[in-house]
Amino acid sequence: MKTASPFLELESSPRVRVWFDGAPLDLPEGANLAAALLAAGVGVFRHTPVSGAPRAPFCMMGACFECLVEIDGIVRQACMLEVSEGMRIARPHQAEGSDAAQ
Amino acid sequence: MDADYAIIGGGVVGLSVAWGLLKRGKRVVVLDGDDGAFRASRGNFGLVWVQSKGMKQPRYAQWSQQSAAAWAGFASELGESTGCDVALEQKGGYDLHFSEETLQATVAQYEMLKAKLGGNYPYDVLGQNSLRKEEPHIGSKVVGAILHHQDGHANPLRLLKALADDVRRLGGRVLNGRIVTAVSKPDGFRVHCDDGTVVGAAKVVLSAGLGAAKLGPKMGFKAPIRPQRGQVLITEKLPKMIYRPSLIARQVDEGGIQIGATNEEVGLDDRVTQPGISGLAAEAIAAYPALARAQLVRSWGALRILSPDGLPIYQQSRDMPGAYLVTCHSGITLAAAHARFLPDWLEGTGAAPDLEVFSEDRFAVS
Numbered sequence: 001m002k003t004a005s006p007f008l009e010l011e012s013s014p015r016v017r018v019w020f021d022g023a024p025l026d027l028p029e030g031a032n033l034a035a036a037l038l039a040a041g042v043g044v045f046r047h048t049p050v051s052g053a054p055r056a057p058f059c060m061m062g063a064c065f066e067c068l069v070e071i072d073g074i075v076r077q078a079c080m081l082e083v084s085e086g087m088r089i090a091r092p093h094q095a096e097g098s099d100a101a102q
Numbered sequence: 103m104d105a106d107y108a109i110i111g112g113g114v115v116g117l118s119v120a121w122g123l124l125k126r127g128k129r130v131v132v133l134d135g136d137d138g139a140f141r142a143s144r145g146n147f148g149l150v151w152v153q154s155k156g157m158k159q160p161r162y163a164q165w166s167q168q169s170a171a172a173w174a175g176f177a178s179e180l181g182e183s184t185g186c187d188v189a190l191e192q193k194g195g196y197d198l199h200f201s202e203e204t205l206q207a208t209v210a211q212y213e214m215l216k217a218k219l220g221g222n223y224p225y226d227v228l229g230q231n232s233l234r235k236e237e238p239h240i241g242s243k244v245v246g247a248i249l250h251h252q253d254g255h256a257n258p259l260r261l262l263k264a265l266a267d268d269v270r271r272l273g274g275r276v277l278n279g280r281i282v283t284a285v286s287k288p289d290g291f292r293v294h295c296d297d298g299t300v301v302g303a304a305k306v307v308l309s310a311g312l313g314a315a316k317l318g319p320k321m322g323f324k325a326p327i328r329p330q331r332g333q334v335l336i337t338e339k340l341p342k343m344i345y346r347p348s349l350i351a352r353q354v355d356e357g358g359i360q361i362g363a364t365n366e367e368v369g370l371d372d373r374v375t376q377p378g379i380s381g382l383a384a385e386a387i388a389a390y391p392a393l394a395r396a397q398l399v400r401s402w403g404a405l406r407i408l409s410p411d412g413l414p415i416y417q418q419s420r421d422m423p424g425a426y427l428v429t430c431h432s433g434i435t436l437a438a439a440h441a442r443f444l445p446d447w448l449e450g451t452g453a454a455p456d457l458e459v460f461s462e463d464r465f466a467v468s
Contacts, residue, residue: 049341050357065399075397093341
């Protein structure tokens with residue numbers, strides 16, 4: 001999971017364990033989730049259910065809805081969330097064309 | 103004389119008419135409003151819709167049918183010349199019902215209309231089970247639906263863009279940010295704008311949406327139109343889950359689910375309200391329970407342009423012959439008719455559609 005990221009880690013807060021797509025990640029507690037995932041090397045957050053094209057954060061301010069992730073079964077904007085211990089983050093609408101919204 | 107036609111109003115209605123006239127070699131100037139104008143063309147639901155139209159006036163049902171039938175050719179011609187796919191889909195549409203009584207009452211009305219239309223009103227009544235086969239996500243509160251095979255939908259913003267592009271490509275002049283203040287007819291027409299612009303034209307089409315309520319009476323029209331607010335929601339892009347549109351929800355070509363719409367008599371107020379949005383969401387979830395988990399991306403309000411009976415108005419001015427009022431609620435549905443058939447009416451050719459029932463004479467007794 002950990003690959004070279006073009007994003008620099010600025011947070012110095014203690015790290016907590018979260019899971020992204022089943023893999024463990026240690027991210028700075030309270031950091032912006034979208035930023036923390038980018039800094040941790042997550043390049044593709046999801047694939048759009050329309051064309052299957054890869055998607056990642058774009059606006060980082062809650063407007064573009066590109067950074068969507070699924071947490072506790074609910075699709076949310078990663079840029080509007082803070083990292084907290086034990087978060088289980090999944091890619092939304094993973095089952096392409098199926099009842100992903102249910 | 104700057105043009106054969108000055109079109110007041112650069113929304114879907116005005117641009118459809120302009121496009122049709124340009125295709126016939128006419129010189130056209132379109133006067134479009136500014137960002138403060140109420141723009142129904144930028145906030146509508148995007149249905150190309152036949153069912154439920156003209157229940158009391160079969161000619162309106164027929165006019166909608168003629169437009170729906172002309173839409174495919176219109177969309178493909180527009181798409182080819184602009185490279186902009188307006189995402190037309192005409193596989194039928196639903197009127198969803200939550201009670202057996204309303205379903206049966208609507209079917210009874212449709213049967214009466216069907217008889218008046220000589221049988222040309224192709225629809226099927228689907229019970230819960232057959233509807234589920236078509237729409238697996240439909241909820242158990244929906245008891246049935248009327249599937250009308252002449253219904254469909256398109257991407258209304260791309261339609262607006264394609265029309266605006268193609269009108270320019272065909273040589274039409276589009277002047278944006280103009281507020282028309284007066285129309286005079288010393289000889290030919292002179293259209294005066296608040297910034298001092300004056301456009302001369304042999305004929306004038308008033309297709310300014312709600313703006314016609316103010317300008318119309320100055321040109322000899324009654325123009326008894328009023329705003330009616332519709333609030334609309336759109337979700338995040340979702341995997342395909344709604345296969346045909348309804349008045350409650352449609353999945354747009356880009357994946358989002360558009361949820362509509364309120365009908366509110368609140369004057370010139372196009373804001374959204376919390377009760378409005380909540381009510382729409384609740385109804386959409388009743389129809390498609392999976393939507394309870396969908397994220398909303400945006401909500402907005404827009405103002406419909408309604409005549410007292412909801413029908414379009416097509417009227418030549420008696421005070422100013424050569425000036426025409428063209429206004430309707432369903433500018434998307436009627437776009438093809440306005441582009442293909444209305445130019446014959448404006449030009450007074452033998453092929454002109456019979457629009458007598460849409461004249462302002464019907465408002466004589468008030």
